[in-house]
Amino acid sequence: MADLKSISDHWGTGDVYARIVKAMEAASISPATVTMEQMAPVDHFHARGFPATVELADALPIAAGDHIVDIGCGIGGPARYLADRFDCRVSGIDITESFVEAANKLTALLKMAGQVEVELGDGQHLPYGDATFEGGYTQHVTMNITNRAQFFGEAFRVLKPGAFFALTEHGLGPQGNPHYPLPWSEDGSGAYLVTPVDTVAYLEGAGFVDVAVEDTGAKYHAGYKRSMELAAQDALPPFGAHILMGQTAPAKTKNAARNIEEGRTHPIQVICYKPR
Template sequence: MVNISDIENFWTRGDIYSRVRQAMSAANLDNKNLDVEELFPIDQYHARGIAATIDLGKKMPISENQKILDIGCGLGGPARYYAKEFKCHITGIDITPSFIEIGNEFNRLTSMSSMIDLCLGNGEKLEFEDEVFDGAYSQHVTMNVSNRINFFSEAYRVLKKNSFFAFTEHGLGPKGDPIFPLPWADNSEMSFLLTPENTISILKDVGFIDIEIFETGDKYIQGYEKLIKGKTEERNPVLGIHVIGGPTMKERSSNSMQSIKENRTQPFEIICKK
């Protein structure tokens, strides 16, 4: 089992709070009211950015005023987008204290605090009662989860009957191990990839039904190419995922793109129902 502190250290890479504050100040966005959209360059921590969040949102049957759970919320970017788009209430949990601190500050700056609650939590042991949420989602979290049965079982437990569960991840491909370091892990000790088939099997064992899977490899190759091209040409905006990912982001992104091209990994989205 991976140590939670190791995951936290990997994702924060030093004083992330200071880096974010400096970037916000340089962009002239600190201590002022912001639109949710102004934070997209930094709070959508995926190779495809807001496009990945929008794509997943189109598959989630969220209704106004529903209670939705974000498992592994990061800085709360997807939560803010979905809360605004669907007029729902979102509870986000993450194991990284600095992510929660920054995310709640972003909620305040965007006047979204009344619609979003971000707090410390572990997806393998959720501190919620049974059947309290109308839906749940997770974006690129499970690659760091060693026990998928616990993770999926906990999501199942806190969902109301007929509620949805949606997530995105990089699955294990047929051509061997991925090329490290990667955006989610420096080595195999922090990376726990499953094939899409194994993932679906565990979901079924836990009790989920109506499982649909969508292959997204080509979209992620395009996303990585765009990200890497921007870095190569030194055109990074003041805000960007490089603020979170640090100076090795280009190498890790290149390895992830190559892993997809060589069928070592298989990015996909899944939507299912309790």
């Protein structure tokens, strides 16, 4: 079983913030004046990027002043977007130290430090009190989570009664055996995919109700295909999420598309609630 250190090493070693700033400058974006819109191609670090965050946000019942938790928040793009859009506060947690550092520095660049705060930690052991948040979400994180019952149990614990919990992930498809490398693992180590049916069972087991599952496979497949077309034309923008994916980014994108086609993975978006 892969330990947390090897999972976080997979996601980001070295100075991720410096890498992002270098790519910004290569794209003629000044860190001193960068806007949330300019950052969006990089800081929504999940399949389909910013449009997927917007779609998820459209479905979430967030009110001004709410305190929301982002579990596995990466470099914080979704947290900053939600905080800005809904005038809420977001606390993020992530196991990858270089992402946490980059997240807080990018938040400072956008002068949002009062609204968004990111800390280092494991989503399976949240450092928050019981019933703290009006809502929580985890975008493309659970593919690396060994203990789903513990992870969802922790999310349930820190949410207030009536709070929402949202999840996007690549579930395991009916054919199983995904091709690697993939964005969340080079060779299958540290990858713990479960089927959408099992995800619902884990969520209900943790106590969540009204679990609504959307199949997002076609949308994700189209997104990966679009990236592959741009890469084939050597037309990927200099400031894009591929700068965080390393040397094997093209193979990861190709396999992600192929796995959906072959029923090896099954992308979903889930929204559920802690009972009142």
